[in-house]
Amino acid sequence: MNLPDAPSRPDAEADIQDVPIHRQHPAWMTLRRLFRHQLFLTGIGLFGIILAAAILAPIIAPVDPTKLAMRYKFRPPDGTFIFGTDNFGRSLWSRVIWGAQLSVVIGFSVVLLNAIFGTLIGALAGYFRSLDNGLMRVNDALMAFPAILLAIGVTAVLGPSTFNVILALAVVYIPRTARIVRSSVIVLREMEYVQAAVAAGAGHWRILRRHILPNAMAPLIVQLSFLFAYAVLSEATLSFLGLGAVPPTPTWGNIMAEGRQYMSEASWIITIPGIALMITVMGLNLLGDGLRDVLDPRLRIQQ
Amino acid sequence: MSLLEVRDLTTAFKTERGEVTAVEDISFDLDEGEILGIVGESGSGKSVTALTIMGLLPQPPARVVRGSVHFAGELLTGMSETRLERIRGAGISMVFQEPMTSLNPVLTIGEQIMETVRAHEAISVRDQRLRAIEMLDRVGIPSAVRRLGDYPHQMSGGQRQRVMIAMALACRPRLLIADEPTTALDVTIQAQVLDLLMDLRDELGMAIMIITHNMGVIAETADRVLVMYAGRIVEQAPVARLFDRPLHPYTRGLLDCVPTLEQDRNRLVAIPGSLPEPARRPAGCRFAPRCGHRIDACSAAIPPLVAVDASHASACIRTDILA
Numbered sequence: 233m234n235l236p237d238a239p240s241r242p243d244a245e246a247d248i249q250d251v252p253i254h255r256q257h258p259a260w261m262t263l264r265r266l267f268r269h270q271l272f273l274t275g276i277g278l279f280g281i282i283l284a285a286a287i288l289a290p291i292i293a294p295v296d297p298t299k300l301a302m303r304y305k306f307r308p309p310d311g312t313f314i315f316g317t318d319n320f321g322r323s324l325w326s327r328v329i330w331g332a333q334l335s336v337v338i339g340f341s342v343v344l345l346n347a348i349f350g351t352l353i354g355a356l357a358g359y360f361r362s363l364d365n366g367l368m369r370v371n372d373a374l375m376a377f378p379a380i381l382l383a384i385g386v387t388a389v390l391g392p393s394t395f396n397v398i399l400a401l402a403v404v405y406i407p408r409t410a411r412i413v414r415s416s417v418i419v420l421r422e423m424e425y426v427q428a429a430v431a432a433g434a435g436h437w438r439i440l441r442r443h444i445l446p447n448a449m450a451p452l453i454v455q456l457s458f459l460f461a462y463a464v465l466s467e468a469t470l471s472f473l474g475l476g477a478v479p480p481t482p483t484w485g486n487i488m489a490e491g492r493q494y495m496s497e498a499s500w501i502i503t504i505p506g507i508a509l510m511i512t513v514m515g516l517n518l519l520g521d522g523l524r525d526v527l528d529p530r531l532r533i534q535q
Numbered sequence: 536m537s538l539l540e541v542r543d544l545t546t547a548f549k550t551e552r553g554e555v556t557a558v559e560d561i562s563f564d565l566d567e568g569e570i571l572g573i574v575g576e577s578g579s580g581k582s583v584t585a586l587t588i589m590g591l592l593p594q595p596p597a598r599v600v601r602g603s604v605h606f607a608g609e610l611l612t613g614m615s616e617t618r619l620e621r622i623r624g625a626g627i628s629m630v631f632q633e634p635m636t637s638l639n640p641v642l643t644i645g646e647q648i649m650e651t652v653r654a655h656e657a658i659s660v661r662d663q664r665l666r667a668i669e670m671l672d673r674v675g676i677p678s679a680v681r682r683l684g685d686y687p688h689q690m691s692g693g694q695r696q697r698v699m700i701a702m703a704l705a706c707r708p709r710l711l712i713a714d715e716p717t718t719a720l721d722v723t724i725q726a727q728v729l730d731l732l733m734d735l736r737d738e739l740g741m742a743i744m745i746i747t748h749n750m751g752v753i754a755e756t757a758d759r760v761l762v763m764y765a766g767r768i769v770e771q772a773p774v775a776r777l778f779d780r781p782l783h784p785y786t787r788g789l790l791d792c793v794p795t796l797e798q799d800r801n802r803l804v805a806i807p808g809s810l811p812e813p814a815r816r817p818a819g820c821r822f823a824p825r826c827g828h829r830i831d832a833c834s835a836a837i838p839p840l841v842a843v844d845a846s847h848a849s850a851c852i853r854t855d856i857l858a
Contacts, residue, residue: 424636431589431631432651432702433624435617442650446641 272522278515286336297326298480327482342463345402346409354413371407387475394477416448450527461516537564544602557583570743572757580766625655628703632715634695638687645683670701693724765821772847782849
């Protein structure tokens with residue numbers, strides 16, 4: 233902290249604008265701890281591979297993943313076809329990479345929808361007692377269904393498409409996110425600094441935005457990192473069952489569904505997307521565990 | 536007209552065992568620039584009185600059964616939340632007991648003070664900063680400009696309480712309610728914070744209502760004192776008068792609990808028994824079961840607060856004999 237000797241009288245205005253309001257932001261310390269956390273780094277590494285594949289798909293997998301080439305069908309992985317080919321001779325490398333892109337897009341969309349609507353519903357239910365009962369009973373009703381069954385139900389009604397999968401998974405997971413946000417908000421609402429803010433004349437909106445939600449972020453961020461993994465896994469399940477993106481659009485789920493029939497002769501078709509799925513889910517779970525270790529003060533004390 | 540006029544204020548809470556009255560028939564005035572001390576045990580209704588005045592009790596379960604609060608001529612009881620928000624922080628401010636938890640951990644102290652200013656005044660960010668610096672300076676935070684960017688965890692308890700006071704005073708309120716402002720602090724810091732409050736009163740001319748269970752705090756700061764017991768005011772007097780000639784047996788009991796230097800007893804005198812639960816208050820005088828001067832008539836009716844002279848009143852039917 234090499235600040236100049238600033239006079240403390242308010243009439244010395246020149247220096248005032250230069251002094252930062254933020255110094256040693258808590259987020260910095262959190263980041264520093266995260267980057268010393270082995271599991272978190274492993275998680276970031278694994279998920280980073282998938283993320284890089286998704287972003288770089290057009291460059292690293294220039295072959296059209298839907299291009300049929302019957303004369304190359306069932307080629308095992310070799311120098312020409314890195315991941316081999318499937319029953320229509322399509323490049324599995326291209327299909328898995330483009331499938332990664334779809335998984336990541338769906339994962340991000342579901343996480344984003346949850347971050348917006350889960351937070352909104354949870355904050356309203358937790359903060360305004362009068363809304364709590366109504367919102368949470370609808371929530372409970374949705375949570376009463378097993379996640380995948382509800383997702384199947386929603387996509388069955390809406391029809392299979394990428395957009396509908398995102399919608400279905402959002403419907404399935406938003407109640408869970410809302411519940412977590414709500415429980416944080418209920419605790420935070422009773423904090424003394426919230427009462428102090430009310431006593432200082434802050435309105436509901438200001439209190440939620442400035443005093444409650446920023447303090448509710450830690451558990452939400454942890455939840456969202458796990459949610460990403462669930463969303464990718466659920467999407468694979470849905471498309472495995474034929475309820476996801478419509479073939480020939482490659483998704484890990486429908487690649488595995490097609491590969492299932494040739495499991496004994498061409499095991500790489502089902503194995504490779506399976507491993508990709510495993511890497512994604514494991515990476516995100518480790519990442520989430522790391523975040524939880526660092527962000528949850530109760531766990532930190534136990535260690 | 537006084538700055539704050541409280542008349543017959545009665546607040547009740549809905550509980551599983553029916554409605555329970557927390558404070559009853561509270562009446563007092565507070566003038567501009569005056570420091571009023573409210574003293575009593577935990578659970579005597581001091582804080583409920585303050586929170587009712589601020590309109591900070593959630594309704595339900597709380598309910599103002601009767602009575603009124605006028606602040607600067609405006610009726611606060613029953614006022615809409617939006618209008619109350621304008622008065623809170625700008626007209627009446629409050630400082631809480633726990634400086635450790637009364638500041639938001641994710642905002643810098645500069646942001647928190649500016650936040651309060653922003654809620655009430657349409658001024659530029661630059662002016663908000665200037666105000667924050669001025670207030671921190673005024674409450675005695677050294678090198679205020681540099682401390683703007685500090686988070687609450689970087690400050691000591693005494694400093695945080697100073698920041699709380701700076702926040703409370705940022706919009707120049709005419710009344711500051713301090714609810715146990717020094718209870719959580721070390722004794723030396725307590726004295727500093729109390730001195731600060733009195734200096735600020737002298738500088739800014741605001742009225743202060745100081746709530747405490749500590750007679751020492753009252754003696755040091757207050758001009759006038761209300762003694763509360765089980766939800767009612769039992770005695771009201773100017774501070775010197777109260778310490779010289781306490782009238783109510785409860786006040787005497789409280790004063791006897793304070794150790795003195797000359798005292799050669801080994802044990803402190805304590806008031807026998809404990810505060811009755813709000814739902815199970817005795818009939819008549821609520822202090823009667825613990826009172827050494829009790830007679831049968833004490834339990835007949837709740838003794839009203841009777842003035843013995845212009846400034847001194849006591850709610851005891853035996854005042855004449857005991858005085």
